[in-house]
Amino acid sequence: MEKADFEEVLPKLVNIALFQGFDPSKENDRRILKIVYDNVSIKYYKAGEVIINEGDFGDEFYILSSGRVHISKSTLSGDALALADLDDSMNIFFGETALISNDQRTATVAALSDCRVLVLTRESFDTICENEPVFGYKVLKVLAGRMSNTIRSVNKDKAVLYEALFNEISLSS
Template identity: 30%
Template sequence: MSEAGTRATLRARAYDLLARDDSGPGARAVRAALVLLIVVSVTAAVVKSVPQIGRAHGNLLDLVLLLTTFGFAIEYGLRIWIAADNPGAAGAARERLRYLFSLPGLVDLIAAIPFALAPHLGLNIDWLDIVPIFKLLRHTAAFQFMVEAVYSERRVLGSAAVLMLALLVFQSSAVYYFEREAQPDKFGSIPEAMWWGIVTLTTVGYGDITPVTPWGKIAGGLTAVMGLCMFAIPVGIIASAFIEAVRRREFVDTWNLVAKVPLFRMLDAARIAAVAGVLRARRAERGERLIRKGDQADAMYFIVSGEVEVDQESAAPKGRLGAGDFFGEIALIAERERTATITALTACRLLVLHKDDFERFMDAHPDLKQAVRDAAQRRLKEINAA
C-alpha cells in the first residue's frame, strides 16, 4: 500500500474512533477516555478555586491541568486531521477550516491552551480552565436534541421572544414612571428599571429592588402574573419539540434496523416504516435467556443496545451479536424450532416483531404478500445451503 493510502486508512480509522457513534467497543472506549479527561480537568479547575486547597496543592492541580490540556491538544490536532473525512466533504482544506471556525472547534481550541500557566505569567485568565466542560456537549445526545428542537421551532420562539421583549419594556417603563420620585436611586431610568422587570417576569424575585408606591405594587403584581404565563409558552414549545426530536431519532434508528433485514430489503421506505411501527420494545437483564434451543419460534429480535451470546449447543463456537444486529427472522416465515439458545451478555434494549403482528401487517398490505413470500423462499434457501 502507498504512503498516501496508509495515511488515508489511518485517518479513516481515527475518524471512526473519534467521530462515529456506532463504531464498536474501540470508539466507546475512546469516548469514555475523553469524557474522563474532561471530568478530571474541570474537577481540578473547580477544586483549585477553593483558597485553602489552592494554596496547599496549587502546583499539583496545575500539573493535572497541564496534562489534561496536553490530551485536549492531541485530540484537537486529530480532529483537524480527520475533518477531511466528514460525510459529504467538499475538500480537505475547506472541511478543516469549517471545523476550526465552528463552535465545537473553538471550544476545542480554548481547551487545548494551557491557561493554568496564566497566573505565573501575570495574566488573570485562568478562569478559562473551566471551558472544557462544554466539550461534554459533544458526547450527549440531549444537547443535540435541544439544538434540533430550538431550530425547528425558531420562528415560533422568535415571535414569543418579541412578545416578551415588548412586555418587558412596557412593564419596566410603567414601574419607572410610578417609582422614579419615591426611589430615584433604584428606578432612576427605564434601563435601570429593566433589571427589576427581568427579575420579576422570570419570577425569580431577588428582593433587592421592590416597588413601594400603590401603583407600583399593582404593576409589579401584574408583571409577576404575566411572567408566569409568558415563560410557560416557550418552555412548552421547546419541551414538545424536544420530545418530537427524540421520537424522530428513535424512528430513524428503528427504520435502519428493519431495513438491514434481508426479508425486508425489497420494501420501499414507507413499507419499512410501517413494519417499524409494529415493533414492541423490550428490555433484557444480564444473563436473561431470550431464546431457548428447541422452542417454537414466534418472533424476531432487533438489538438496539447491548450484546447477546449465541450458543448452538454443539461443537460450533459460541457467537456474539451486538447493537444493530438481529436474529430470529425465520420465525416470521416458517414453522421452525429455535436452532440456538440466545442469552443476554449485558443489559439489552430490544425491539421485537411478533409473528402475529407481522401477519396482521401482511393482511393489511396484501400487495406485498407475494413479494415477501419470494424473499422468504430465497432466505430459507440461503440458510439451508449454509
Template identity: 35%
Template sequence: MSNKELNRIEKLAQIPLFNSFSKDKESLEKLDSICSIRDYSNEAVVIAEGDNGDEMFIVLDGKVEIRKRTRSGDEYTVVQLEAKHNVFFGELAIVSDGERSATVVAKSESTFIVMTKSNFESFCEDHPRLGLHITKEILKTVAERLRKTNDDMLTIFDALVNEIKNS
C-alpha cells in the same frame, strides 16, 4: 417522531429482509408500527433451543451469542454477533410453527426490535405487497442457510471418509 423511533426505522432499513423497500420511509414506518422494543440484560436467554416461539428479533443495540446443543446435551457457541452486523433471528417463527433451532443469549445489555407472528400476519393482510417481499426474503435467507448447511455436511463427510481411509 422521536430519535428512538427514527433509530428503529433506520435499523429496519439496514436489515436484509426488508431490502426491497429499505428506501421507502412510509413502508418502514408501517412495518415499525407492528414491532415492539424489548431489553435484555447481559447473559439473559432471548430464545431457547427446543422452545416454541412466535417472535422474530432484530438486534437494535448490543451483542448476542448463538448456541447449539449436541445430541449428548453439550452446548457450544456457534457465533457471536453485534447489532452493527444487522443481526436478526427467529424469522421462521413468524411464518411457520415449530421449535427454536438454537439458543440466543444476550452478551451485553441489549435492545431488540420484536415482531410477533400475529402482528406479521395482520401486516400481510393489510399490506400484501410488503408482506410478500418480506416472506420472499425469509425464504432466500432459509435457502442460503440450507445451502451452507449442506456444504458444511459435505465437508464433514469428506473429512470422516478421509479419516477412515487413512486409519
C-alpha cells in the same frame, strides 16, 4: 416499555437484510415501514438473560437494536457449541423463521450485555402481509433466499463430513 420514535427505529429497520427491499425515500416503502414500526414492541434484556432458548417454541422475530448477544447450539451430547458473538452495529436479527412456522428454536440467543430488541410477532407479521402484499412478497423473498443458502451450506457440510468419514474408513481398512 416505552416506544422509540419512528425516526430512531427507521435506520435499524432499513439496514437489516430482511427489509433490504424497502427504500425509506420512497413514499409507499416509508408508509409500509411505518406500519411495521407500529407493530413492533421493544423488549429489554439484562446481560446473561436468555432471549431465545433452543428447543422452545416461539412466535417472535427479533432485531437487535442495542447491545451484544451470544448465539450457541447444543451438540448431540448436550454441550453448548458457541456459534457467534454479535452486536447491534452488525444490523442483526434472529428468530425470523418464527414468522412463518411454528417450529422449535434452533439455537439459544443470550444477552452478553444489556440489550434492547425490537420484536415483531407472527400474528402482526401475518396481518401486515395480508394488508400489504408487497411487504409480504419482499420479506418472504428474502427469507426464502436465506433458507435456500442455509440448505445449500448444510448440504455442502454434509458432503464434506461424509467424504471425511469415507476416507477415514478407507484408510483404516
